[in-house]
Amino acid sequence: MKNKQNFKGMEKEEKLFAESLTLKKRIEAMPDDSVLFRSDFPEYHSEFVGSILAELTNEGVLVKLAQGIYSKPRKSRFGIVLPSVDKIVHAIAVRDKAQILPSGMTALNVLGLSTQVPMNYTYLTTGSERTVNLSSRKIYLKRGVPKNFCYSTQLIGLLVQALRTLKQENVGDAELQTIRKLISKEPERDALLNDVGMMPAWMKRLIKPMIND
Secondary structure, X not given: OHHHHHHHHHHHXXXXXXXXXXXXXXXXXXXXXXXXXXXXXXXXXXXHHHHHHHHHHXXXXXXXXXXXXXXXXXXXXXEEEOOOHHHHHHHHHHHHOOOEEEOHHHHHHHHOOOOOOOOEEEEEEOOOOEEEEOOOOEEEEEEOOHHHHOOOOHHHHHHHHHHHHHOHHHOOHHHHHHHHHHHHOOOOHHHHHHHHOOOOHHHHHHHHHHHOO
């Protein structure tokens, strides 16, 4: 009986060892700059996945970005290059099958309407609300109403968020010039015109004359 138990114990250890090699190889084969989650491997027990991720982090293969979020970083001659905040957020959106949209100061920064690099980043999402704590920054994912995601061009969705943060009284010549350049580069003119028609009234008055400039 004792030998039988020992044999079963050895079988279990061998199986775990084989599974760990398989999972490690899968992760090591991922492209550089990948963002991965502890929940990406539901076929394995969560604690087992956590131990493999911790092992690969200790070996320098992975970098832990936040709770349950890891990166297989790109390496340069200056050291490792971590993924951008935007890439991390897009990876979360793909995992959650959600839409995302920069808002607040993040939207202003994306459009070039502010040169101030935000310490914290805010995005609207159709998925779950959460705060992602990076080493020195926070990413806030806030639940957005469907109207925020009704625009077919990304530019107008961003402009609505940016102008809402900036406020009408703070839109000056410099901001209008930047917006005009952005509008001129948008190739989908019909979609653009349709989207502008759905903007809040004061924004529509600013943007609509730029379309035919």
